Amino acid sequence: MLPRDPRAQYRVLGLILLLGCGTAFQLRFWNPRKAELAALAERVERAERVNAIAELGDGTLDAMREDLALGERQLAELQRLVPREGEVEAIYEAIAAETQSLGLELVHALPADPVADSTGYFVRQQWALQVEGAYHDVGTLLTRIAGFARLVRPEVDEIVPSRIADSGRQLVHVRFSLETFVLPPEDIPSPEAR
Numbered sequence: 356m357l358p359r360d361p362r363a364q365y366r367v368l369g370l371i372l373l374l375g376c377g378t379a380f381q382l383r384f385w386n387p388r389k390a391e392l393a394a395l396a397e398r399v400e401r402a403e404r405v406n407a408i409a410e411l412g413d414g415t416l417d418a419m420r421e422d423l424a425l426g427e428r429q430l431a432e433l434q435r436l437v438p439r440e441g442e443v444e445a446i447y448e449a450i451a452a453e454t455q456s457l458g459l460e461l462v463h464a465l466p467a468d469p470v471a472d473s474t475g476y477f478v479r480q481q482w483a484l485q486v487e488g489a490y491h492d493v494g495t496l497l498t499r500i501a502g503f504a505r506l507v508r509p510e511v512d513e514i515v516p517s518r519i520a521d522s523g524r525q526l527v528h529v530r531f532s533l534e535t536f537v538l539p540p541e542d543i544p545s546p547e548a549r
Contacts, residue, residue: 436505437477437536446507446535450484453499459488462528469537482533487517493529500533508534 358364447464454461463485469478486493497509510532517528 437538446482446503446505446533449503450500450533453496454486454488457488457492457496459486459492459496461485462487472536477536477538480535480537482535483530484533485528485530487526487528489520489524490514490527493527497531505535510534 358367447466450464451461461484463483465483467481467483469480471477472479486496488496493514497511500507500509511529512532513530515528517526520526
């Protein structure tokens with residue numbers, strides 16, 4: 356098949372090599388179908404990334420809206436429970452009314468000066484109270500105080516026998532404290548604004 360002349364053999368071999376290199380070049384570097392497939396793969400990858408971001412965005416947006424609605428509900432509840440300003444008179448009147456309705460004697464009621472909470476979101480108001488009456492009536496008073504519409508936290512400091520009433524019942528003298536919370540005035544910046 357090959358010619359016998361060495362020059363002709365070199366020409367045929369050069370032609371075969373040239374055809375092989377040309378074919379390799381076309382298959383490896385210049386094949387339009389391969390370039391088309393690469394471009395298509397890149398477009399598909401870009402579209403998948405955009406779709407994933409869009410789906411993630413919808414879920415995140417819905418979650419953010421739910422979190423915002425929950426935060427608004429919690430803020431409204433907090434504003435209902437924690438007043439904007441001190442209610443010393445209203446709390447004292449409510450405590451006095453409860454002690455009278457239960458037949459207890461309000462011996463001592465002294466509000467302390469308000470103190471800023473460690474978080475800075477509230478102002479704490481402490482009360483020192485003493486009542487005298489039947490043990491179960493004092494328990495009922497504490498339960499009613501804890502059930503006030505505003506956030507009030509009672510804490511019993513001391514219960515000691517006091518005296519025996521005319522009816523023969525043993526009365527107790529109870530010293531307890533109350534803690535109420537008030538939102539700081541609007542002119543004082545919150546910790547986030549500092």
